[in-house]
Amino acid sequence: MSKILIRNAFTVKRLLGLGSDDRVTIHVATENNRIASVSEQPIEGHFDSVIDATGLFLSPGLVDPQVHFREPGSEYKEDIESGSKAAVKGGFTSVISMPNTRPTADNPEVVAFMANRSKKLGICKVYPTGALSMGLAGQTMTDFAALKEAGAVAITDDGKGVQDDKLFLQALRSARQLNLPVLDHSEDESLSNGGAIHEGDISRKFGLKGIKANSESMHVERGCRMSEETGAHYHVLHISTRESIDAVRFAKAKGIPVTAEVSPHHLLLCDEDIRLRKDNSLDANWKMNPPLRSRADKEACQQALLDGTIDAIATDHAPHSPTEKAQPIESAPFGIIGLETAFPLIYSHFVRTGQLSLGSCIDLMSKQAGALFNLECGRIQVGAAADLCLLDLETAFVVCDKFFASKSTNSPFIGETLYGRTRMTMTEGRVVYT
Template sequence: MKTLIKNVYVNQELVNILIEDGKIAAINNEENESVDQVIDGQKTTALPGLVDVHVHFRDPGLTYKEDTESGSKASAHGGFTSVCVMPNVKPVVDTPHALSEQLALNKAKSVVHAYQYAAISKQLIAYKPTDFAEMNRLGAIAFTNDGHGVQNAETMYLAMQAAKEANKPLVAHVEDDSLINGGVMNESDAAKRLGLPEMSPLSESSQLARDLVLAKATGVHYHVAHISTAESVELVRIAKARGINVTAEVSPHHLLIDDSMITTDDPMMKMNPPLRSPKDRKALIAALLDGTIDMVATDHAPHSEQEKSGSMRDASFGIVGSETAFSLMYTHFVKNGIVDLNQLIKWMSSNPANLFHLPAGQLQVGQPADITLMELDQPYQIDANDFLSKGKNSPFIGEQVYGKTQLTLVDGNIAYQDGSEE
């Protein structure tokens, strides 16, 4: 199968991309007439497919929120061609059998490359680590208890040793439950004004400090999920300077919104970790710019309309992000002149691919034809009616942005095309 993508910009040069048997065969100005399919890129910009190391597809067991097909289509709509799927489904992916079932589901239903996490411990909360060796053999991309902090230091120490032996990242949702106390938003003046229960930022940084000591002792690749506080950033910065093998991700919402912007009891502003202070947000941006934070990940967390209505006291934590992440980052960081497009691609494609050892993140001859075509010049409005995710829970609805996905190819096959949504 040969496909020619005509009239696209690569590194600001107008070229054609020839795809053969799922690989990029040529990037040049030539027109190959003996192809099976021609796609007119209409002078959009071709990017290496985006890579998201943090998504929730809710499948199996919670498919009223999302399923593998809808979640992967949402990812493709956002320009992502590779995603790493969290294990907090029902049943939890905490045994070799559950992992095998999950891998088969991902392969059968996902329109993008869907790599699978396995749980650190049973039901995400038990003290004994799972069978890392066997789940690594079966194909787990990494290990995490996302949604739960590992409360017991010995559990984390043993898990790090097992992850190191497997040569896979240990991905931590850092949260000390004893410092949460039923909180629903960050400890702040806004929470006090709204009369809402508060979550101490110490719940993140105190557990992170513990984990970094253990990571130093074990040598594991320790990855911090959805980092959110200035204190956590400083801990990671110091750890990197001391040679600890730590990486970190940040979600777009923690870069773009803070708790000073929560003026009403709005469930769309409820997420975990919560939106932090303006000081924290500025620290996250600075850390992303200086390399302390390595990548952007969505933490795509779809919920039903009922679960994200009413008061923050009762609503579910989390927002969707797969379909808005690139456009939000492009608009706020590239269009505003903070970084160039190449840097954004490092944060959202090549860095996560390299650090998680995924065959992605490069728009080069010989590489998989995982390609996204983006319209970068025309503004559009984020509209929940356009989402392919079952979840519509986003605080960014109505925002005008740039960077709209026109086409997403996975191994040379169309996974999303603008105007052809079901």
């Protein structure tokens, strides 16, 4: 039996389930794994520990719809323990992990391993997904019911687009029957064509094969159409282009069950921002899939975030070793880490600048992100799981490679001055980061 009191924090009323975005001083007591009381008046009683949160913002634990924790198979990049530590350092208490491990999470054993490993660690809740096709090969569908039974909260071939239209339609039909969302890494490979960065002025300037913008939107349009046909929940992972956003906006207006997430890097960077190495080649820490797009695409992502077309923010946390990322951009692997910088980036660039309210920012990173998977979260209310974090909105800090709890440091945001560092994270009533 453990009782903890967090006193003198501030939050916004919306996160207490009270509607408005007014700020309010708050005291919260937890008992075991639940929130036991929430009050604007000081809470009396005996507690095993008391956390003085004066000046800090109390938020529901954040939820990330897309991370790659690399275990099993590539533990030198990240494992479930180091990934979980990176998550809670970023204020996340729940993450959804992608199936592109080695072996692939295309069978109940691997899915159950991921779920059990994270339960045993007790740092961050890791909800696995199951692969859509065996080995992510895009040919034979997996057993969705068995994957769900083992703990999968969604079906996805993330890391690869599903090229076969018939297979994708069949997957949506089956997922619909099991009430599982299908998460789509939308990429038509005939149009991405083995490129390393977005096809545009920068790819042409450096003589690199480019990934066409419509390699994404063609698949997003397909997914929206098939979602309408089947009634399945179709979710677009890491959306990055204006045409994809237009397709989602159109589908939502028609009432089709389509959702979309965007990553901080697609909101804040474009292909013009890819940094040069000393030898004037492009730095692979700015390489991910989908790639950093054009400035117009970045602005379309920002607009979609602010007008509510976007349902959630996802990091697509994808660790790789320094040696792998030191390769030429053509051959280096895709992906950047993101768990520890996500909230500070969104807070510093959108909330602090007055474009997005603090309540909306947190909803995009908790309640709405969890709702994609039918997870109840995102509110500081009596009886809810005691998944909470304290964020420092006032003290500036500089992101450096020592900052990361992740095993990897492949981030294009090293050197940035940000606000919103985590001071404490609690998962199920246990303090897991201070």
